[in-house]
Amino acid sequence: MTSTTERVATAWPDVDTVPASRLRGVPVRLLFPRAVRRLPLTVELPDGRLLGTGGPVMRVRRPEAFYRRVGASGLIGFGEAYMARDWEADDLPAVLTVMAERLTTLIPPGLQRLRRLAVRGVPRDELGGQESVRRNVSRHYDLSNELFAEFLDETMTYSSALFEGPASWETLAGAQRAKIDRLLDQVGAGPGTRLLEIGTGWGELALRAASRGARVTSVTLSREQRALAVARVADAGLSDRVEILLADYREVDGSYDAIVSVEMVEAVGARYWPVYFRVLEELLAPGGRIAIQAITMPHDRMRATLNTHTWVQKYIFPGGMLPSVTAIEENLGGLRITRRLSLRDDYAETLRLWRERYLERVHAVGALGFDEVFHRMWTLYLAYSEAGFRSRYLDVWQFTLGRQS
Structure with missing residues (x-):
């Protein structure tokens, strides 16, 4: 029987490697502050800036990696950024609840129409x-x-x-x-x-x-x-x-x-x-x-x-x-x-x-x-x-x- 250690991947290629293209992160770098500025969150950036209207704290520790991951893979990249410690939260369910309550409005309507061009399909x-x-x-x-x-x-x-x-x-x-x-x-x-x-x-x-x-x-x-x-x-x-x-x-x-x-x-x-x-x-x-x-x-x-x-x-x-x-x-x-x-x-x-x-x-x-x-x-x-x-x-x-x- 295969051991637990062997069954569980110790190599996480899409977590270990930040997408190489800086261009991938540009739209997210521009849109992320706009998306969260009216949310009942406190988003802390490494330069000391605070975004949001106050509430559960999300700390973006590595902004460039965070922006590139989300730009390259959307919500998959958002999750991989957490796995890679690009962002943290003291009360993770509270931060995610705020976002889930506003899931359909975080992205501007014009960009939502382009969503199908960016997301990946389910593997066959x-x-x-x-x-x-x-x-x-x-x-x-x-x-x-x-x-x-x-x-x-x-x-x-x-x-x-x-x-x-x-x-x-x-x-x-x-x-x-x-x-x-x-x-x-x-x-x-x-x-x-x-x-x-x-x-x-x-x-x-x-x-x-x-x-x-x-x-x-x-x-x-x-x-x-x-x-x-x-x-x-x-x-x-x-x-x-x-x-x-x-x-x-x-x-x-x-x-x-x-x-x-x-x-x-x-x-x-x-x-x-x-x-x-x-x-x-x-x-x-x-x-x-x-x-x-x-x-x-x-x-x-x-x-x-x-x-x-x-x-x-x-x-x-x-x-x-x-x-x-x-x-x-x-x-x-x-x-x-x-x-x-x-x-x-x-x-x-x-x-x-x-x-x-x-x-x-x-x-x-x-x-x-x-x-x-x-x-x-x-x-x-x-x-x-x-x-x-x-x-x-x-x-x-x-x-x-x-x-x-």
Whole structure:
């Protein structure tokens, strides 16, 4: 088996090297002060100048490198500039929340129309075919079970919790179980239910469904996740009720009374959303129900970024694409939404707790073989995600689905 140190890149070519062309940075050098001058931020430059109207502090330590990176790669360059320490923030989620709240107005309208000429398209090998999905999933979820264990709670649940009161580390495991239980309630999971889970995670949902008496088939493309989930099921004495397969959702057959899929549709790829929902419909037994949990973005922003390669895709979730609620509704085929619940505020709190726990455990993460650039990348990813929900740019929904009558 490959070691964690070998699996994690120690060479970051696009972080280590500043784009050579000074011309790339000229537009950003001119536009950046204009873009931030009315924001409730304090932007500190090395020469002592302060930009913005006051608020969370962003320190641009290496302006020329920052301008060139953003000029060359847009938001990818913005993220790489943070990874390279070109800029810093004491309260990273707060800075990113201010920007996310004004994402559509930071760039002048005239330049926004030229956006498609500058941004990069999604690489063909990340577009969502079965082999590319296997590679994409492995790049994130097979990093290391030990890494995820450092910042997730005891349930090893990597999706939004559902809090019934104030959120704290002490309440997180219970809130994750509450989220899972609501999904299982929505599909009527109980004794004898034939339940399919698409996207195993580390097994908590399968365990809770089986403890209700359901017979569970769960599929994942992550070898690391499957290994730990199988071990957890065995330790709980539920191996006779749970089968965990290393398989793509398109490879599943059979008929199921209940189907549950938590934050999986985001990894499918936009061109495969119709396939995903058609597979769910084909696998659902008559009278059965489906519950999915899905992160969504505004429909107009989804359309604008549909073929754009983003920082998150490059470094965190290759091939990922967040749908809009409209996109989900348009791709349901013969299914319909019967109930829906937003967990937006719950996800912001879930991410806050993960980020704080990760920062507390950063030395343990380093001992696993993850370097400083990875640490800054992961910190930015968690803060960036939290900011998306706090700014209300992102949402996350539990949808209950049934067949159209």
